Amino acid sequence: MMWGRVRPPTVRLSQLDRVRLRRVAVRYAGHGWDVTPGACLARHRFVCGRAGCPTTGCHPALEQWEQTATADPARVATWWRIRPHAILLATGRAFDVLEVPAYLGRYALEQARPRLYGAVSGQLRGPVAITPGGRWMFLVRSGEPLRPELDNSLYVVRHGPGSWIPAPPTRLPEGTVRWAVSPEESRWRLADPYCVQELLIEALEVVTPSLPAPLFPAHLPVPRRGF
Known part of the structure; x- marks a missing residue:
């Protein structure tokens, strides 16, 4: 028997998908x-x-996407008038994103939830998205660089100016991007990046499985090329 890569299931997006993507993008x-x-x-x-x-991976549909990305709901609605585009959120503007593997993200979120009712509740409360490939994305207030402990890790990526993330309910070949903590659950607040980084550093010290190194350095805020 010959062994090879398992092909992901065929995905066809419907008119209903397009309408849903447009509604969420406008929101x-x-x-x-x-x-x-x-x-x-x-x-x-x-x-x-x-x-x-x-x-061939997830990427912006517009060549000049950095110049055209907008928070104008009317303009956004026109992009989804005909085609079921993936929803991409530009980072380094309203927020930055700390992208980590599942073992770090799960630990940080599990530790954060009991602390949401303490003195740092407002600092840890923020949306968290998960890709079907197991990457966790913490939306945090922008402008805070990675602390050295995370900057030296091959598994942590900070998305700042010039980068983007796929947002729920965007579909990838492996499945759908989803919220672990939705914007509504966090009341559209963003977490404090320093506090989230503290939890991630703690996770690095506590849980250290053997993982393959990612294909890009952790500190480069470059446009995404897919998952």
């Missing part, structure tokens, strides 16, 4: 989060429609 924009349309998922790859684009 993000209405809360001041800059949105840009992502390439559309077609079977096992993302298609943006740009001639010669070699990227």
Whole structure:
């Protein structure tokens, strides 16, 4: 028997998916989060429609996405008028994102929940998204660089200016991006980045499984190329 990579299931997005994606994208924009349309998922790859684009993973549909990303709900609605674009949120504006593997994210969230009723409740309360590939994304207030303990880790990525993340309910070939802590649950507040980083540093010290190194350095705030 020959062993090979298991092909992800074929995904077809419907008209209902497009309407739902548009509604959610408009809601993000209405809360001041800059949105840009992502390439559309077609079977096992993302298609943006740009001639010669070699990227098959999740990526922006617009070449000048940094200039066109907006929190204008009316403008955002027009992007989803015809096609079921992925929802991408520009980082380094309303918020930064700390992206970590599941073992760090799960530990940090489990430790944060009991502390939400203490003196640091407002500092730890913030949205947390999870990709189907197991990457946890903590939305935090922007501008705080990674602390050295995290900057030296190959498993932690800070998304600041010039980067983006896929937002729920965007579908990837492996499944749907979802909220572990939704914006509504956190009342659209953002967590304090220093406090979240403290929890992640604690997680690094407590839980240290053997993981393959990611393909990019942890400190580069560069545009995403997919998951």
